Amino acid sequence: MNLSNMFPGNGGLASRVKTTTAPDSTAKTAVGSSLEDCMKQSRKPGEWPIKWPSLRKQGFKDYRPLLTIQDVVDYCKRMEETGLGGFDYETSGDRDHRIPPVDEEGNTVTGKALDNWTRDVNLDPWKAEVCAMSLSAAADEARAIFIDNPGINQFEPALSRSEARIRLFDTLEKYFFTNTKVVKIAVNMNFETKFTAKYGKYILMPCADPFIAWIRLSQLILPQKIKNPKRPYVGKGLKPMTKEIFGVQMSEFTTVLSRNNALFFDEVPNDEHDALSYCCEDSDYAVQHYLYWDEVAKQIPNGNDVYPTYSEWLKGIEMPFTRVTGIMEYWGMKWDSNVSQVKREEAQNANEAAAQTMRDIAASVGVKDLNIGVGGKTKDVKSFIFDTLRLPAAAWSDKTKEPSLDSNALMDMIFMLENKLEDPDEEKYLETPLPEEWEMIDPDLSYQNQRILWPRDYTTAELKRIRIAKRQEHPYKDIGIQFLKNMQNIQKYATLLSSHIEGREKYVNPITGRIHAHYEPWTETSRLSSSSPNGQNVPRPDNDELGVRNFYTAKDGKILLLEDESGFELRLTAWKSGCEVMRKAFRDHEDLHRKTAATMTGKPEKEVTKHERSGAKAGNFGSVYGGTEHALQKTFKKMGIRKSLPECKHIVDAVMATYPGIPRMQVESRIKARDNGYAETIYGYKRMLPAINSSNRYTRSEDERRAANTPIQGSAADIMKRAQNVVYEKCGLDTAVNDGVEVTIWEDFAPEIKELLSCKPFMCHGHTDMVAQIHDEIIVELDDDPELVNNYASWQKAVMEIPPLENFPVQLEAEASVAYSWGNKMSLEEWNNARGLNNGTKNSAV
DNA sequence: CTCGAACGCGCG
DNA sequence: GTACGAGCGTTCGAG
Numbered sequence: 001m002n003l004s005n006m007f008p009g010n011g012g013l014a015s016r017v018k019t020t021t022a023p024d025s026t027a028k029t030a031v032g033s034s035l036e037d038c039m040k041q042s043r044k045p046g047e048w049p050i051k052w053p054s055l056r057k058q059g060f061k062d063y064r065p066l067l068t069i070q071d072v073v074d075y076c077k078r079m080e081e082t083g084l085g086g087f088d089y090e091t092s093g094d095r096d097h098r099i100p101p102v103d104e105e106g107n108t109v110t111g112k113a114l115d116n117w118t119r120d121v122n123l124d125p126w127k128a129e130v131c132a133m134s135l136s137a138a139a140d141e142a143r144a145i146f147i148d149n150p151g152i153n154q155f156e157p158a159l160s161r162s163e164a165r166i167r168l169f170d171t172l173e174k175y176f177f178t179n180t181k182v183v184k185i186a187v188n189m190n191f192e193t194k195f196t197a198k199y200g201k202y203i204l205m206p207c208a209d210p211f212i213a214w215i216r217l218s219q220l221i222l223p224q225k226i227k228n229p230k231r232p233y234v235g236k237g238l239k240p241m242t243k244e245i246f247g248v249q250m251s252e253f254t255t256v257l258s259r260n261n262a263l264f265f266d267e268v269p270n271d272e273h274d275a276l277s278y279c280c281e282d283s284d285y286a287v288q289h290y291l292y293w294d295e296v297a298k299q300i301p302n303g304n305d306v307y308p309t310y311s312e313w314l315k316g317i318e319m320p321f322t323r324v325t326g327i328m329e330y331w332g333m334k335w336d337s338n339v340s341q342v343k344r345e346e347a348q349n350a351n352e353a354a355a356q357t358m359r360d361i362a363a364s365v366g367v368k369d370l371n372i373g374v375g376g377k378t379k380d381v382k383s384f385i386f387d388t389l390r391l392p393a394a395a396w397s398d399k400t401k402e403p404s405l406d407s408n409a410l411m412d413m414i415f416m417l418e419n420k421l422e423d424p425d426e427e428k429y430l431e432t433p434l435p436e437e438w439e440m441i442d443p444d445l446s447y448q449n450q451r452i453l454w455p456r457d458y459t460t461a462e463l464k465r466i467r468i469a470k471r472q473e474h475p476y477k478d479i480g481i482q483f484l485k486n487m488q489n490i491q492k493y494a495t496l497l498s499s500h501i502e503g504r505e506k507y508v509n510p511i512t513g514r515i516h517a518h519y520e521p522w523t524e525t526s527r528l529s530s531s532s533p534n535g536q537n538v539p540r541p542d543n544d545e546l547g548v549r550n551f552y553t554a555k556d557g558k559i560l561l562l563e564d565e566s567g568f569e570l571r572l573t574a575w576k577s578g579c580e581v582m583r584k585a586f587r588d589h590e591d592l593h594r595k596t597a598a599t600m601t602g603k604p605e606k607e608v609t610k611h612e613r614s615g616a617k618a619g620n621f622g623s624v625y626g627g628t629e630h631a632l633q634k635t636f637k638k639m640g641i642r643k644s645l646p647e648c649k650h651i652v653d654a655v656m657a658t659y660p661g662i663p664r665m666q667v668e669s670r671i672k673a674r675d676n677g678y679a680e681t682i683y684g685y686k687r688m689l690p691a692i693n694s695s696n697r698y699t700r701s702e703d704e705r706r707a708a709n710t711p712i713q714g715s716a717a718d719i720m721k722r723a724q725n726v727v728y729e730k731c732g733l734d735t736a737v738n739d740g741v742e743v744t745i746w747e748d749f750a751p752e753i754k755e756l757l758s759c760k761p762f763m764c765h766g767h768t769d770m771v772a773q774i775h776d777e778i779i780v781e782l783d784d785d786p787e788l789v790n791n792y793a794s795w796q797k798a799v800m801e802i803p804p805l806e807n808f809p810v811q812l813e814a815e816a817s818v819a820y821s822w823g824n825k826m827s828l829e830e831w832n833n834a835r836g837l838n839n840g841t842k843n844s845a846v
Numbered sequence: 847c848t849c850g851a852a853c854g855c856g857c858g
Numbered sequence: 859g860t861a862c863g864a865g866c867g868t869t870c871g872a873g
Contacts, residue, residue: 363849625861709862
């Protein structure tokens with residue numbers, strides 16, 4: 001073919017590569033002089049000496065189309081030779097969703113509105129198709145496959161487009177996705193995972209996502225270049241990073257479209273240079289970035305044998321995990337709009353009733369038409385409480401010093417009114433017994449002057465107690481309490497309504513009837529975060545009269561299987577702290593909270609009450625966070641329990657005395673973090689702690705608590721990621737087998753994982769689908785088939801219970817529940833009984 | 847009118 | 859000033 005057609009005289013790809021690198025004399029090093037500047041600075045703790053890979057010169061671009069299935073098979077062989085398989089999809093709205101990006105007046109939208117349109121129409125796997133894609137076996141070369149674009153380079157033109165697409169993905173499944181000799185590389189593989197799933201295929205190991213690599217590495221070695229640590233990916237997409245690392249300006253999507261008068265990529269003629277280069281560039285640079293950043297990652301050692309460097313951690317855990325977020329986003333969870341509608345009206349009525357009561361109370365003291373707002377916390381309401389009624393405040397904001405009206409403060413204000421307190425600090429005097437003769441004592445006088453009337457001298461506390469007892473009731477005590485209680489109500493229902501009902505309902509996908517929560521790994525501890533809507537903060541049934549979790553249901557003919565790591569963070573604390581008491585407690589299936597309660601009360605364990613145990617439980621959890629008695633007191637208040645500071649201190653002390661490894665771990669973690677400048681998880685994720693050696697005591701102790709907590713919380717995240725990677729892998733392997741593909745299992749998996757992956761195929765796309773993760777819990781949607789459900793549950797339990805390291809001192813334990821709607825779950829045993837399967841676990845799979 | 851800060855609340 | 863991690867809705871005031 002005549003390549004000169006693809007590279008027109010001016011502005012062609014080859015010339016563009018030259019002009020972007022050559023004239024820039026400063027671009028001698030990989031990322032330009034600014035990087036040198038970064039490295040010149042004295043190394044702070046946690047910064048590694050990195051030998052940056054030298055900039056490779058961009059060669060002649062060998063970009064060509066593949067026209068037949070045989071071409072694709074042949075190129076897969078080529079990728080097998082190099083071991084590299086960059087790939088990338090171009091997607092366009094399908095026949096039913098080709099809505100032009102115009103506003104109500106017919107003008108083409110731009111900017112943010114255009115981004116939203118693209119996301120909705122072109123990037124949703126339920127509304128769009130893969131119209132073209134590319135593959136790359138090496139730097140500077142790539143192959144494009146045009147399915148829908150018009151022109152002479154169409155893939156298998158004799159077939160219908162849908163048939164061509166199906167045949168293409170079948171071919172890729174057989175020779176590419178399941179090929180253990182090729183690293184499947186995609187920038188933002190979350191996206192590729194979703195569209196691969198659309199065609200029922202899975203991206204199997206080994207695989208990599210350079211986007212994850214360059215951000216994770218930047219966090220460690222180029223923190224100066226991350227403007228917003230909470231969104232470390234901003235400004236770090238493929239195009240800006242390619243410009244920064246390789247000095248190459250990649251084509252812009254919108255430019256390609258407008259040059260070709262196209263609204264959708266599949267309208268760009270495939271025999272134009274634009275279509276070919278745009279398509280191929282992404283795969284080419286996916287490969288180049290992968291090779292570049294892996295050189296960097298290899299230089300960062302990890303503190304464990306399983307993944308000796310950051311490179312192994314990235315390749316084994318973190319990059320493959322983008323497949324997991326992708327598959328969970330693809331499936332989402334079914335949302336029952338009918339039930340939610342009924343409950344929404346219920347909440348609206350309750351809310352309106354509370355608002356009316358509040359307005360009536362205000363009117364009764366002469367304030368007409370009080371503006372309640374949605375949540376009952378407008379400044380008019382605040383003014384009514386503190387200026388009109390003059391109710392005593394219970395807490396104040398640190399930043400603005402304004403009185404607080406959160407649920408704790410409301411509870412405390414009611415308590416203060418009931419007990420005639422004017423200041424929240426007076427609460428402690430209520431514990432002081434009131435002398436019998438209190439009525440005849442004037443606490444404002446002194447014993448010196450009152451020898452005749454006072455039988456004895458009184459302590460300051462007693463005098464305070466008497467003063468409180470002698471006080472008049474607050475003039476607005478009754479209506480004040482009534483008003484505050486209605487505020488509590490309105491707050492509760494307003495949150496449920498706006499955040500959890502309306503806030504979720506608006507995300508229901510019209511095609512699937514499901515909510516596809518978004519997941520991201522960019523948290524400080526490497527946990528997942530979820531958004532749009534957040535799928536990880538749905539109210540628990542014990543705290544939600546409306547039962548929002550029940551709006552999430554299994555599809556007809558399916559069940560939800562919920563499997564959680566029991567006592568996850570405490571088990572990891574037992575590992576990390578080396579605490580023998582804790583390890584033994586888990587080994588012998590003792591009740592850890594009861595043990596703490598026994599220390600706390602001095603009672604034998606079996607005499608501990610439920611109430612005492614729940615106090616100890618809060619203390620045990622608090623210890624994982626480096627907690628103090630102040631924080632514990634707050635936690636109790638949230639639980640509706642009032643405890644004094646000394647009581648809380650007593651609980652904290654009891655935890656430390658029961659499990660002496662915990663305070664030891666806190667000290668050790670702190671020392672280690674001071675030396676390293678970072679905290680590290682079980683498999684090697686590192687969190688920088690820039691203030692760990694700060695002279696500011698407050699910020700330093702913040703980082704010290706993080707130093708103790710991150711290895712626990714982050715290790716939990718690492719272990720969940722490994723488990724979910726295995727779940728994705730198995731579903732992909734079994735699905736491929738089901739498609740008649742011969743599969744092999746990636747050699748680098750640990751032996752126990754290999755064993756679990758190689759059991760008889762029983763999973764399948766569309767029948768055993770991972771739909772959510774909530775930090776210690778995996779939710780899958782399974783066919784309502786007892787044999788499948790029991791096989792799956794015990795298989796996944798085995799995966800979740802794999803010892804994280806050799807000779808791991810604590811056994812992980814996973815517990816399975818089954819639900820038809822999320823809020824109504826039963827144990828697997830209960831479900832089996834309900835299905836008449838008393839000896840449920842027929843374990844043919846494991 | 848838009849945007850960010852502050853607050854408050856849901857989750858593990 | 860006193861707990862780790864996260865996202866979202868409301869209100870309000872600044873620009």
